[in-house]
Amino acid sequence: MIVDIQDEDLKELYQTGKNPKGKYKKIAKDGLFVEKLKNLLDLMSVTKLPSDLPGRYAYEKLKYNYSGLSSVRIVHNRVERLIFEEFEGGIRINIIQLEDSHYGKKK
Numbered sequence: 330m331i332v333d334i335q336d337e338d339l340k341e342l343y344q345t346g347k348n349p350k351g352k353y354k355k356i357a358k359d360g361l362f363v364e365k366l367k368n369l370l371d372l373m374s375v376t377k378l379p380s381d382l383p384g385r386y387a388y389e390k391l392k393y394n395y396s397g398l399s400s401v402r403i404v405h406n407r408v409e410r411l412i413f414e415e416f417e418g419g420i421r422i423n424i425i426q427l428e429d430s431h432y433g434k435k436k
Contacts, residue, residue: 332374334424343370353427356409365404366427369411373401373422379415398425 334340338351343366348357356362369386373379379388379399386401391412400410412425 330373330376330379331421332370332424333421334370336424336426339424339427343367356427362404362407362409366411369401369403370424379413379422400428403427 334343338348338353341351342348342353342357342363346357346360346363346367348354372382376382379401382388382401385405386403388401389399391398391400395412398412398414400412403409403411410428412428413422414425415422
């Protein structure tokens with residue numbers, strides 16, 4: 330997949346492991362989390378489809394307020410998920426955001 334990170338704060342966190350002035354500055358202090366995030370994004374870039382990711386990432390297509398988006402778990406037993414939009418059957422992924430509440434409100 331081509332991983333296109335549109336969120337500049339997330340891109341900075343991925344590239345440098347830091348985000349001192351951005352929305353992920355609190356997350357950046359968790360070295361294990363940042364390492365797992367980098368590993369996930371690297372794995373996504375060499376995987377053909379999101380559904381091909383190992384089961385521990387709990388890939389799912391979202392509903393309700395997040396309808397049309399998908400998510401994967403970053404660290405097992407933690408709530409934070411990477412929310413993204415898929416294009417061309419999973420070939421291109423635009424990373425949208427990190428989120429700790431991804432289910433949205435039911436309509």
